[in-house]
Amino acid sequence: MSGGSYNYLYLAADLADLGQQRGDLRAMSDRLAELGYAEGAAAETRKLLALLEEAPVRPDLAAVWKAVERWDSFDGGEDAVREALAGYQGDKKEAA
Template sequence: MSGGSFNYLYRAQDLEDLGNHLYELDEMACALAELGYAPDAAQETADLLARIRSANAHAQASTGRLTEVWKAVEWARGGDWPQSAIGEALATYRGKGRTLYELTPEEAKLIDLHRAAPDPTDEL
């Protein structure tokens, strides 16, 4: 049999690559375990797969909660929605039932610091 039986898993270099090879990671963990002399590599492969799946589940949960906040910021920054849409989205996100979120002094300070910071893309 020629190479490629694990869809060239060995070429995966980052989370995006690995995320596209979950089946192959599982198969590799099994293949390593079946060898009988690579339990450490089999376990690390299985652990990596479990961590990727866990991170994916956490990411899906977070994006499900944050989608409307991100949309409000993007559309308000683009001029399509008023700035108050961000507060409304945050109020929904936070479950406060308010139509407009009032910034705490700490949040206002962080926003002011962010606005005052130089744009890193200016150096490009």
């Protein structure tokens, strides 16, 4: 079987898949740019990579998700969700 130079990047179905393949995206963007006639595809690949890098999950948002997940699986409670939300909302106010 041939291919796989970019870990089958073309099979990525969504941003979650692409998020795990940032190095492959960089390599593909570079390769497209090297071709000299695929600058549009290279630019779009770079733009997608930039979007992935600009949008990491904030730790305070992850804490909210964790608290809700634990509550829904009966490993935590509403108080933990409220506490996580207070930290999340406090950080958002400071950032504004």
